[in-house]
Amino acid sequence: MKEAGTDPIKRERLIRLQDQMKRQGVGALYLGDGVNVRYALNLTVPGGKVFVPVEGEPLAFARSRDFGYVRSNHANTQLLAYNISSTWVPKNADNVGRFAHRLMELMAEHGVAGEPLGLDATGAGIFLALAGAGVKIADAMPVIERARSIKSDGEVAIYRQIGKQYGRTMTKFHQAIRPGVTEKELYAVIGAAWYESGGDDIGQLNVCSGENMNPWGRWPTERRLAAGEFVGADLHGIGGAGLWGDVSRTFLVGDQPSGAQRDLYRRAYDYLNAATGLFRGGTSFAEIKEKIPDVPEKYRVQLYRYNIAHSTGMTPNGYPQVDKERGSLDDHLMANQVLAIESYFGEEGSPLAVKLEHQIVVRDGAPEILDAGVPVEDRLLG
Numbered sequence: 366m367k368e369a370g371t372d373p374i375k376r377e378r379l380i381r382l383q384d385q386m387k388r389q390g391v392g393a394l395y396l397g398d399g400v401n402v403r404y405a406l407n408l409t410v411p412g413g414k415v416f417v418p419v420e421g422e423p424l425a426f427a428r429s430r431d432f433g434y435v436r437s438n439h440a441n442t443q444l445l446a447y448n449i450s451s452t453w454v455p456k457n458a459d460n461v462g463r464f465a466h467r468l469m470e471l472m473a474e475h476g477v478a479g480e481p482l483g484l485d486a487t488g489a490g491i492f493l494a495l496a497g498a499g500v501k502i503a504d505a506m507p508v509i510e511r512a513r514s515i516k517s518d519g520e521v522a523i524y525r526q527i528g529k530q531y532g533r534t535m536t537k538f539h540q541a542i543r544p545g546v547t548e549k550e551l552y553a554v555i556g557a558a559w560y561e562s563g564g565d566d567i568g569q570l571n572v573c574s575g576e577n578m579n580p581w582g583r584w585p586t587e588r589r590l591a592a593g594e595f596v597g598a599d600l601h602g603i604g605g606a607g608l609w610g611d612v613s614r615t616f617l618v619g620d621q622p623s624g625a626q627r628d629l630y631r632r633a634y635d636y637l638n639a640a641t642g643l644f645r646g647g648t649s650f651a652e653i654k655e656k657i658p659d660v661p662e663k664y665r666v667q668l669y670r671y672n673i674a675h676s677t678g679m680t681p682n683g684y685p686q687v688d689k690e691r692g693s694l695d696d697h698l699m700a701n702q703v704l705a706i707e708s709y710f711g712e713e714g715s716p717l718a719v720k721l722e723h724q725i726v727v728r729d730g731a732p733e734i735l736d737a738g739v740p741v742e743d744r745l746l747g
């Protein structure tokens with residue numbers, strides 16, 4: 366059994382959560398979103414909840430069918446006292462009210478009665494019962510997002526492994542590209558390769574080719590690849606401890622690129638590398654937006670529909686985000702943030718597009734590239 370004291374990732378996540386709770390004046394969290402529960406416990410708890418005090422061990426609430434499994438991994442576990450799928454049933458609604466009272470008791474036991482209780486995806490019944498009892502309710506997400514934005518050394522080590530998994534997966538994708546293969550067949554190649562490489566799950570996978578790349582196609586089709594066109598993939602692969610990766614690549618079908626393809630690929634590649642070099646610890650987000658490489662106007666509309674960069678972690682897109690079209694966050698980069706840097710070049714109305722994206726770990730100096738082993742289209746860079 367791994368408690369917070371013996372599971373380093375679980376322990377470090379709890380430290381960061383409780384530090385942010387103190388910083389933001391939140392006495393406790395009651396989390397119902399499965400992603401947030403997994404973050405707090407480093408454990409998948411189907412239908413489960415967790416109470417996180419500002420000091421001390423989290424208390425997990427599990428359904429009866431999952432109780433043994435959860436308790437074997439987290440000793441401080443109790444049965445969930447209501448049916449989460451039918452809180453509207455009068456008898457169960459009474460249980461919801463009693464459970465809300467139990468949360469108030471827990472806050473008193475931890476010396477935080479009267480302080481805000483942070484909620485995330487909690488059901489309406491619990492919310493209304495707590496609000497009706499006069500509990501100060503806060504949004505849990507600012508605490509969670511700030512805590513999750515900094516990765517522990519153990520989580521960075523997992524990201525290095527995820528980078529290797531991307532290398533093996535995208536290499537197999539690259540090797541499978543040939544005229545006549547369909548987007549769906551390539552989708553299957555990537556999916557199988559990700560799991561073979563040790564990946565836990567796939568959050569999202571796009572494969573598109575030719576005119577389906579501009580605008581970027583979300584779902585693969587039966588379209589067959591033709592020689593002389595581009596094909597791209599964007600994989601959100603999930604690795605250890607629930608951590609998401611996010612890497613995109615574009616490759617040439619066949620071996621006869623056009624001058625336009627060479628030019629577009631070079632622009633996307635150079636932009637990505639120039640932008641990446643800006644992401645150093647201590648740099649403000651406003652400064653990054655000021656220094657981001659300028660691009661010809663005909664590419665701006667499509668490029669700026671994407672983030673310059675966004676955090677990855679328990680979700681594919683979190684805090685911080687750097688967006689050219691929106692106001693700058695009043696904050697700066699910090700070491701051990703993991704970010705995806707995005708590059709999408711294509712003119713509106715043209716079928717031609719190149720999408721490249723890679724992941725980095727922010728350092729005080731040059732960032733660490735996590736997907737250095739993922740192939741690029743070297744033939745277009747000569």
